[in-house]
Amino acid sequence: MGDVQTQHRTCNICEAMCGLIVEHDGENVLSIKPDVNDPLSRGHICPKAVALQDFRTDPDRITAPMLKVDGVFQEITWDEAYDIATEKLRAVQEVHGRDGVGVYLGNPNAHKFGNLLNLPALVKALGTKNRYSSATADQIPHHVASIHMLGHPMLIPVPDVERTDFMLIIGGNPVVSNGSMMTAPGFGKRIDEIKSRGGCVVVIDPRRTETAEKASDHLFIRPETDAFLMLALIHEVFAAGLVDLGALAGKVTGLEALQEAVTPFTPDLAAKRTGIPANIIRQLARDFATSPSAVCYARMGASTQSFGSLCQWANNALNIITGNFDHEGGAMFTTPALDYVGMTSRKGQERTYPERRSRVSGQPLYNGEFPVSVMAQEMETPGEGQIKALVCVAGNPVLTAPNGRRIEQCLEGLDFMLAIDIHVNDTTRHADLILPGTVALEEDIYDMVFHSFAVRNTAAYAPAIFAPPKGNPKEWEVIARLTARLTGANQIGPSPEQFLSMLLPQGYHGDTVSVAALLEAGQSVDLGPLVPNVTTRLETSDAMIHVAPDVFVEDLPRLLNFAPAQDQSYPLQMIGRRQVRSHNSWTQNSPRLVKGRNRCTVEIHPEDAARLGVTDGSDVQVRSRVGDVIMPAEVTDVMALGVVSIPQGWGQKNGNIGAASAQPTTSINDLTDDRRIDPISGNAAFNGVAVSVTPV
């Protein structure tokens, strides 16, 4: 045991980047506390931050390369592991071509800058078009809206929560999730601040969420009908003569086309589809448009549904036509120290979208990745381009992708699967070889992605606190060494810190922010509130904002034809939910996070429950077209009538994770349907799945 030391670092579990103070003695964590001086999180943390220490010491963690021999994992050396991985992957590619190897990259990669900097080279070395990630289970509609309206997928507007007078939250639960495509730690306090300066927060959600409870107002909405609401708000803003582009006047094209496109989407039609009365929709439009500042923020519930792209387009369009785009208190654009948009600039490059279509069912490819909902059919369907081997880095699609068990069956049929992960779980247990990853406290941290989505510009860098177990390399180095074997290179490239040193000088704060300066500061540095800037950054061919791109307008007939399915065998609609003490599918080994009652319940409205004979706490069977599960019911009027909610991330059945959870749980993705996607973006439509619930 050494001297007690403290380190300031940001938490990298979710997008919130909370500032932490970690006290340790070189061997063990002594405490993890919130950093009240962090300019972004201002003292907020959640219970998952304290659990960061558990992920390191988890006895079930993989700490050596593991090769499956006769169905049983055995430890092998790193040299053997790199050799086997290279040989097997190349062997598959020799027989089946480069596309014979598929790649799936999971969510934790977005939070690990060493991975982000090294994975592109690995993917390039494999040379496969069969690329997938959790992004198509999450956020592609946001990127698609930005591509067509602003010309760059990563130019994503972020609500200026610190200054807004009116926030309309559609399908997000930031009090629990701490924000997504909106890094906003401590969102409950931020709602209080908006209200105490005389502002207002309205939540639109089929569930009266933790965010709705804190907000000024909550309106229940039928799942998947949000586009009707947002287009009706736009309709009403035009009708009331309240269009005002503000500083963007002369920078926006397509206003007339927008007005024409929304003509059929009256508040009356929206009322029929959404269940929100027309007079309330009209009033909401006027309040929004006449507020000194306002911002509409549509997230998961509005993007992972059948009309996800229309929702993200309408969301931007509403902010634009009310003068709330690139404007204080509206939807703004970050100027982070590491300029991710600039690094990936497409200025002057002619591009067509979608970039490609999938082999079997012709689904769209954006940002170089196919929808994860087609991964199973691309493994199942013979022919040139069939996936015969998989490289899965920090991903758990069996539990996180729609119809995950179909993917699970396909994994068994592969010639070879390589995983880089920390656990044997429902996905990685199908691997032939698993290379151990390293966890947060063993890695340097600089958040490459989420500063781009933060409600305030800040920057923070901290080195690793502990060495990885058993002298293992850090995860970025594992990826780099594997890449070097594949390419035959005899050395690996720069370390993440060296990369960062090269990239920061090119960013928006290059004269003050460097690795050395951040180390010297020893904690998160404040780079100020968001500033208007988008007109200099547009990458559309005419450098204008396109408020009515054809791709969205052409999808409107599909929306007009939408009527919720009337299948009496599946009379209810299922949506997902997030919970404070779990993060996606991988935190269920931390006893402090899983303790207490079984939280993997299906929430159902009391009237639905009474009609179906379901009682609170009793087991029910939930069934959809693709599968069925048995789980406890929670009868609660937080749910809209006709809608049930199941949390995502549970259902660990096989492998060494989930044991700390006292009760067996179920995976929502045993029920979600991989046939349901938003056709413009290819994003999975997790919400609005038709299900039945019956007592058992």
Ligand SMILES: Nc1nc2c(c(=O)[nH]1)N[C@H]1C(S)=C(S)[C@@H](COP(=O)(O)OP(=O)(O)OC[C@H]3O[C@@H](n4cnc5c(=O)[nH]c(N)nc54)[C@H](O)[C@@H]3O)O[C@H]1N2
């Ligand atoms: N029905 C439904 N499904 C959903 C969602 C939903 O709301 N509803 N949400 C979707 C969303 S938004 C997302 S982002 C996806 C997430 O989908 P995934 O990215 O596939 O799943 P995660 O649960 O994040 O799993 C991460 C994997 O990484 C491993 N891991 C954790 N930390 C590390 C590490 O440091 N290094 C390495 N190498 N491995 C690590 C874990 O063991 C686990 O296997 O799920 C999606 N699925």
Ligand SMILES: Nc1nc2c(c(=O)[nH]1)N[C@H]1C(S)=C(S)[C@@H](COP(=O)(O)OP(=O)(O)OC[C@H]3O[C@@H](n4cnc5c(=O)[nH]c(N)nc54)[C@H](O)[C@@H]3O)O[C@H]1N2
């Ligand atoms: N504690 C915790 N925090 C997390 C995560 C976690 O697993 N746990 N995951 C992280 C990740 S990967 C992401 S992407 C973010 C996501 O962060 P959020 O976007 O805030 O996602 P959710 O909390 O799933 O909230 C989605 C909301 O949409 C509602 N909803 C469902 N269907 C519809 C619909 O059709 N219309 C409308 N209007 N609403 C609907 C749901 O009831 C729910 O309240 O959270 C991140 N933060």
Ligand code: SF4
């Ligand atoms: S809210 Fe997210 S970033 Fe903040 S402490 Fe919790 S898990 Fe970490």
Ligand SMILES: [Mo]
């Ligand atoms: Mo996500």
